[in-house]
Amino acid sequence: xxxxxxxxxxxxxxxxxxxxxxxxxxxxxxxxxxxxxxxxxxxxxxxxxxxxxxxxxxxxxxxxxxxxxxxxxxxxxxxxxxxxxxxxxxxxxxxxxxxxxxxxxxxxxxxxxxxxxxxxxxxxxxxxxxxxxxxxxxxxxxxxxxxxxxxxxxxxxxxxxxxxxxxxxxxxxxxxxxxxxxxxxxxxxxxxxxxxxxxxxxxxxxxxxxxxxxxxxxxxxxxxxxxxxxxxxxxxxxxxxxxxxxxxxxxxxxxxxxxxxxxxxxxxxxxxxxxxxxxxxxxxxxxxxxxxxxxxxxxxxxxxxxxxxxxxxxxxxxxxxxxxxxxxx
Amino acid sequence: xxxxxxxxxxxxxxxxxxxxxxxxxxxxxxxxxxxxxxxxxxxxxxxxxxxxxxxxxxxxxxxxxxxxxxxxxxxxxxxxxxxxxxxxxxxxxxxxxxxxxxxxxxxxxxxxxxxxxxxxxxxxxxxxxxxxxxxxxxxxxxxxxxxxxxxxxxxxxxxxxxxxxxxxxxxxxxxxxxxxxxxxxxxxxxxxxxxxxxxxxxxxxxxxxxxxxxxxxxxxxxxxxxxxxxxxxxxxxxxxxxxxxxxxxxxxxxxxxxxxxxxxxxxxxxxxxxxxxxxxxxxxxxxxxxxxxxxxxxxxxxxxxxxxxxxxxxxxxxxxxxxxxxxxx
Numbered sequence: 332x333x334x335x336x337x338x339x340x341x342x343x344x345x346x347x348x349x350x351x352x353x354x355x356x357x358x359x360x361x362x363x364x365x366x367x368x369x370x371x372x373x374x375x376x377x378x379x380x381x382x383x384x385x386x387x388x389x390x391x392x393x394x395x396x397x398x399x400x401x402x403x404x405x406x407x408x409x410x411x412x413x414x415x416x417x418x419x420x421x422x423x424x425x426x427x428x429x430x431x432x433x434x435x436x437x438x439x440x441x442x443x444x445x446x447x448x449x450x451x452x453x454x455x456x457x458x459x460x461x462x463x464x465x466x467x468x469x470x471x472x473x474x475x476x477x478x479x480x481x482x483x484x485x486x487x488x489x490x491x492x493x494x495x496x497x498x499x500x501x502x503x504x505x506x507x508x509x510x511x512x513x514x515x516x517x518x519x520x521x522x523x524x525x526x527x528x529x530x531x532x533x534x535x536x537x538x539x540x541x542x543x544x545x546x547x548x549x550x551x552x553x554x555x556x557x558x559x560x561x562x563x564x565x566x567x568x569x570x571x572x573x574x575x576x577x578x579x580x581x582x583x584x585x586x587x588x589x590x591x592x593x594x595x596x597x598x599x600x601x602x603x604x605x606x607x608x609x610x611x612x613x614x615x616x617x618x619x620x621x622x623x624x625x626x627x628x629x630x631x632x633x634x635x636x637x638x639x640x641x642x643x644x645x646x647x648x649x650x651x652x653x654x655x656x657x658x659x660x
Numbered sequence: 661x662x663x664x665x666x667x668x669x670x671x672x673x674x675x676x677x678x679x680x681x682x683x684x685x686x687x688x689x690x691x692x693x694x695x696x697x698x699x700x701x702x703x704x705x706x707x708x709x710x711x712x713x714x715x716x717x718x719x720x721x722x723x724x725x726x727x728x729x730x731x732x733x734x735x736x737x738x739x740x741x742x743x744x745x746x747x748x749x750x751x752x753x754x755x756x757x758x759x760x761x762x763x764x765x766x767x768x769x770x771x772x773x774x775x776x777x778x779x780x781x782x783x784x785x786x787x788x789x790x791x792x793x794x795x796x797x798x799x800x801x802x803x804x805x806x807x808x809x810x811x812x813x814x815x816x817x818x819x820x821x822x823x824x825x826x827x828x829x830x831x832x833x834x835x836x837x838x839x840x841x842x843x844x845x846x847x848x849x850x851x852x853x854x855x856x857x858x859x860x861x862x863x864x865x866x867x868x869x870x871x872x873x874x875x876x877x878x879x880x881x882x883x884x885x886x887x888x889x890x891x892x893x894x895x896x897x898x899x900x901x902x903x904x905x906x907x908x909x910x911x912x913x914x915x916x917x918x919x920x921x922x923x924x925x926x927x928x929x930x931x932x933x934x935x936x937x938x939x940x941x942x943x944x945x946x947x948x949x950x951x952x953x954x955x956x957x958x959x960x961x962x963x964x965x966x967x968x969x970x971x972x973x974x975x976x977x978x979x980x981x982x983x984x985x986x987x988x989x
Contacts (some may be wrong), residue, residue: 334734334735334757334758336784336785377974379970379974380974406663406843407665410763411971412744414741414743414744414940414968414969414970415741415763415765415966415967415968415971416763416966417966417968417970417971420836420846420966420979420981421966421971421976421979423845423846423979424846424847424848426845426846427843427845428845429663429842429843429845430844430846430981431762431764431771431773431774431775431843432739432761432762432763432764433761433762433763433965434739434744434745434761434762434763435760436744441762442761445760446760447773449778449779449782449784450778452782453778453781453782453784454782454785455665455778455782456665473970513758514735514758514759514760515758515759516752516755516756516757516758516759517749517750517752517753517755519753519758520790530773553893562847566690566775637744637745637746637749637750637761638744638746639743639744639746640743641743641746641802642708642744642746642750643741645706645708645709646988647750649755650749650750650752652749654761654795
């Protein structure tokens with residue numbers, strides 16, 4: 332069971348923070364977010380600088396929520412969707428603690444929590460900040476089309492969340508415990524449609540879920556909630572089918588952040604996506620429900636599509652990954 | 661001393677591998693590389709696919725050199741300079757072990773070795789593969805100008821190495837030991853010239869070196885070799901000056917991979933750069949000299965410039981980082 336790591340000391344999530352755009356604030360999780368921006372520019376001249384500022388605020392906010400000061404933070408682990416993860420690197424420039432940049436596309440929240448848990452569990456760091464985010468307008472114009480083009484969106488497309496989420500992992504303090512981590516492999520079943528991320532990522536979620544269940548001798552019934560990141564409406568349906576083929580039924584305790592994020596009237600087609608999607612849901616609604624012991628044990632499985640415009644233009648299919656984290660109240 | 665981590669079990673580098681392009685093969689470290697490609701296309705249709713193939717070969721090669729099989733590898737940690745680190749993600753697709761994507765620009769080799777050392781030292785993983793690389797033609801056309809333009813290069817510019825380096829970290833087996841890791845902060849002294857990476861990165865090397873010396877109560881004389889990544893001729897001179905200002909003299913035991921990589925006749929102006937620069941020097945020449953006990957204790961300090969074309973176009977200066985690893989024979 333090399334892929335699954337059991338954490339002996341079970342590091343805690345002692346603080347979390349979420350910041351989102353106005354559209355996200357009107358979505359299904361609106362009341363749970365720490366801060367809803369008035370508009371997507373957030374007082375900056377470009378959307379890219381707004382995204383960076385969201386991450387800066389998410390880092391400052393989570394340190395406050397964890398009742399810590401900047402000097403208490405040993406290291407920060409962050410990543411985002413922009414080329415060379417500039418939102419994270421530039422946000423890290425503001426703070427006086429070491430920075431590890433990670434990239435797992437929309438699975439970044441899980442990758443950063445996974446690495447942070449190991450740093451803390453092994454006694455190498457005391458307090459670690461994890462952060463990620465995305466911005467609809469920066470992702471759209473970097474990965475797809477200029478915003479001014481007003482391109483029509485196909486029915487399988489998803490809406491990149493404008494938002495950032497963060498948490499602090501530590502052994503000291505109170506909060507839900509991280510008990511297991513299953514890092515994902517890279518899975519590619521040959522999807523090359525960049526407007527069908529859910530379909531591309533579902534096989535990666537399947538692979539990690541099967542590995543996790545096998546390694547830990549658990550099944551869907553052992554979790555109050557199994558939550559994938561941003562498979563969306565189509566992708567989560569595909570995952571249910573793929574698991575059914577393996578004899579595993581995902582029931583009413585299975586959900587997907589992308590599928591649940593927006594209201595139907597918000598017209599986001601297959602739902603939400605982006606690194607900020609599961610990061611803002613996890614660091615608001617989920618943490619709150621764990622604190623209230625509404626959920627006692629959840630399996631959090633953010634997925635990521637590891638493509639770039641370069642690989643797409645060169646005719647490549649989309650490699651995907653999925654990391655799984657078990658959190659207990 | 662939160663920034664510096666001392667590794668109790670001192671994980672070993674039980675295998676290393678390097679693959680480079682023909683120009684690099686004719687450089688000062690030519691005889692030490694495992695494989696020199698006949699040309700920069702490496703049998704592929706695009707330079708990007710050639711870069712990916714270099715990483716794939718570096719991973720396969722290092723597993724062989726470590727006398728292991730693919731099934732023995734618990735996890736792979738890799739990153740590169742291309743948008744969304746596609747060379748690493750696509751290379752990971754070929755293998756059946758979990759993958760953690762990291763991004764630290766040209767400091768990636770140190771970031772991956774640092775995280776891998778913690779995974780192994782803490783008993784979370786047995787054998788971890790670290791890999792990174794770069795390709796002159798993919799970096800040039802992604803970060804600077806189309807290759808066809810034949811742009812004139814300013815005197816402060818450096819030449820991106822075409823090459824990939826990899827190593828396996830483990831507690832079992834023989835090899836140089838990793839004893840300490842100092843993860844770097846993000847430092848930006850306001851340089852905005854994308855053709856002066858050495859000047860931009862030197863302050864980050866200064867910051868990490870000062871922190872490392874202070875935290876470990878060591879100085880330049882405690883190391884047989886202090887090796888920065890790719891500051892180049894100008895950047896390494898700047899670092900020497902900056903350290904002199906702090907009362908620390910870097911003498912003949914200080915070197916920079918970028919400054920030493922190419923011969924003067926190869927016309928690379930300020931020298932070599934790229935994630936593949938220090939990765940190929942470290943995983944060939946340096947490891948060999950450690951195995952021969954020519955060096956007993958080295959301080960390896962790859963630097964990285966965390967910019968992107970987006971940040972440059974929006975008028976931003978260049979944030980940089982530097983991670984330090986202590987390796988002992």
